[in-house]
Amino acid sequence: MNRREFVKHALATLAAGGAAPSLLARTAAAARAEGKALLVIQLSAGNDALNTLVPFRQELYRRLRPGIGLKTAELLPLTDRLALHPALRPLAPIYQAGQIGLVQGIGYPHPSRSHFVSMAVWHTADPEKRALSGWLGRYLDESQDPFCAVNFGVFTPLVLRGQSRIAPSLASLDRFRLELPPAYRAALERVLTTRYTGLEEAVRRRLAELKAATERVARIPRKRIAGLESGRLGPALADVLAMLDAPDPPSVFYTALGGFDTHAGEPPRQQALLAELAGGLSAFWRELKGMGRQNDVVVFVFSEFGRRVAENASGGTDHGKAGLAMVLGGGVKGGIYGDEPDLGALDDGDLPLAIDFRRVYTDLLGFLKADPEAVLGRPFTGLGLL
Numbered sequence: 001m002n003r004r005e006f007v008k009h010a011l012a013t014l015a016a017g018g019a020a021p022s023l024l025a026r027t028a029a030a031a032r033a034e035g036k037a038l039l040v041i042q043l044s045a046g047n048d049a050l051n052t053l054v055p056f057r058q059e060l061y062r063r064l065r066p067g068i069g070l071k072t073a074e075l076l077p078l079t080d081r082l083a084l085h086p087a088l089r090p091l092a093p094i095y096q097a098g099q100i101g102l103v104q105g106i107g108y109p110h111p112s113r114s115h116f117v118s119m120a121v122w123h124t125a126d127p128e129k130r131a132l133s134g135w136l137g138r139y140l141d142e143s144q145d146p147f148c149a150v151n152f153g154v155f156t157p158l159v160l161r162g163q164s165r166i167a168p169s170l171a172s173l174d175r176f177r178l179e180l181p182p183a184y185r186a187a188l189e190r191v192l193t194t195r196y197t198g199l200e201e202a203v204r205r206r207l208a209e210l211k212a213a214t215e216r217v218a219r220i221p222r223k224r225i226a227g228l229e230s231g232r233l234g235p236a237l238a239d240v241l242a243m244l245d246a247p248d249p250p251s252v253f254y255t256a257l258g259g260f261d262t263h264a265g266e267p268p269r270q271q272a273l274l275a276e277l278a279g280g281l282s283a284f285w286r287e288l289k290g291m292g293r294q295n296d297v298v299v300f301v302f303s304e305f306g307r308r309v310a311e312n313a314s315g316g317t318d319h320g321k322a323g324l325a326m327v328l329g330g331g332v333k334g335g336i337y338g339d340e341p342d343l344g345a346l347d348d349g350d351l352p353l354a355i356d357f358r359r360v361y362t363d364l365l366g367f368l369k370a371d372p373e374a375v376l377g378r379p380f381t382g383l384g385l386l
Contacts, residue, residue: 033251033368039240040136040159040254041233041301043277045115045261048270048317049306049324049351052088053102053336057081060343064310068266068317078102081340087274090282091328098334099294101327101385105338105354111305113319115261118304123159125358125376135361136252137162138375139368147213149252150243152236160254167254173239174222220246227283231276233257237284244293251368260303264314277301281328294330298367298386301326302357308349321350325360327385331367337383359383 055061056072057080075083076092084092094100108127112118117129124131133141134157140149141162149167151160160167170176180188192208195201223242228234236255243249257277262269281299288294306323322341338354346352362382365372373379 033370035296036251036368037244037249037297038252038364038368039297039299040252041277041281041299042157042254042256043260043273043301043303044119044256044258045303046305046307046319047260047273047303047323048262048266049104049303049320049322050309050341051266051270052085052274052324053078053104054083054085055081055340055343056083058343064343066311067315068311078336082336085270085274087271088278090278094282094285094328095334099328099330099332100334101332101337101383102335103325103327103337103355103360103383103385105322105341105351106302106325106357106360107305107322107353107355108357109353111321111353113305113321115304115319120158122302122304122357123157125361131377133162134159135375136160136254137165137167139252139365139370140165140167142370143251145213145248145250147217147248147250149254150217150250152239152253152255157254157256160252167252170217170239172222172235173217173220173242176218216246216248217243225283225287227279227286231280233276233280234283237280241284241287241291244288244297245291262307262316263312263318264316266311266316285328289330296330298327298329298332298364300360300364301328306351309343309346309351310349321347322353323351325357327360327363329386331386333385337385355383356380360385 051068051070054070054075056075062069070085074086076086076089077083078095091100108121110127112121121127121129123134125135136149136159140160141164143165147168149160151157151167151169152172153169154171156166156169192204192211196204220242223238225238225241228238233255240253257273259269259273285294288297302325303323305320307317307320309320312318341351358376358380359382361376362372362380363385365375366382367386
């Protein structure tokens with residue numbers, strides 16, 4: 001393999017591996033999470049916020065949801081007016097300990113009811129729809145570690161795509177290996193042990209870093225954890241715990257739980273999905289406390305939008321606007337953020353915007369020791385969640 005072939009193949013390998021070298025990248029203000037980590041869980045397709053945190057005292061809740069409205073006796077009261085869906089019972093002790101913040105009425109200005117558009121806005125943190133990179137991707141741009149952020153899923157979402165770096169996606173730790181044909185592996189070892197000059201040397205060093213990081217991750221043993229053995233979310237949370245317990249863990253983890261597009265037959269579907277979320281987070285929190293890492297990790301749970309307040313004719317709800325987010329962690333200032341929604345003062349049948357999601361992003365970026373204004377493009381006042 002000559003020098004030209006080496007550069008061509010190395011650049012292609014780096015790009016395909018999701019860690020293209022920032023050879024001309026900015027060098028100022030590199031992100032340093034200082035041992036902190038953020039786990040983001042995306043509830044894909046629009047979770048029904050109104051049946052997650054329920055304003056059960058409002059008569060309009062019963063009138064607008066005669067079929068899918070939750071019975072008061074089944075709810076988990078948090079205040080004298082707001083209560084959680086019963087499927088979230090495993091999270092109640094964590095909330096009562098003051099380690100969960102619930103942000104109601106969260107969204108962005110001039111919202112869209114399109115899954116694609118709304119998710120892109122949340123991923124880029126740009127309601128004007130001009131940004132081409134994700135907000136966590138821009139954070140990743142400032143890191144020197146290819147595994148500063150990891151997505152557990154089939155492909156890397158926009159949120160983890162920066163201008164010079166793309167976070168790798170893992171189906172699972174036990175299936176993650178660096179597999180190369182013997183001839184190519186031998187050629188790769190030769191070029192990695194050869195010193196070059198200029199661009200070739202810069203590429204060689206970045207490729208060596210990527211190879212070392214990949215092998216480091218491949219050596220992490222998979223954890224088998226009670227409560228996280230099955231389902232879609234549990235195994236991903238177990239892999240996050242395994243990586244947190246290994247040397248040089250990522251500072252950002254991302255995964256998704258889908259199925260929240262409940263246009264029909266909503267009650268049993270949302271019940272099962274919220275039960276999976278609550279059971280997984282409860283087991284994750286138990287293990288995190290056992291590791292003594294509860295103050296080092298924050299979990300952020302969001303959905304691209306809420307759903308319409310009135311139920312439809314199919315026993316479900318259609319796409320809405322403002323929704324509900326959750327922030328969990330030992331350093332979280334727990335409680336309910338935002339005023340109870342007035343169901344008599346809706347935004348075209350939807351819960352109105354009360355809190356811009358970029359205010360929460362500001363808190364999360366501050367937790368990671370990043371510059372929120374540099375990542376978000378303008379300053380926002382945080383909610384004081386952390």
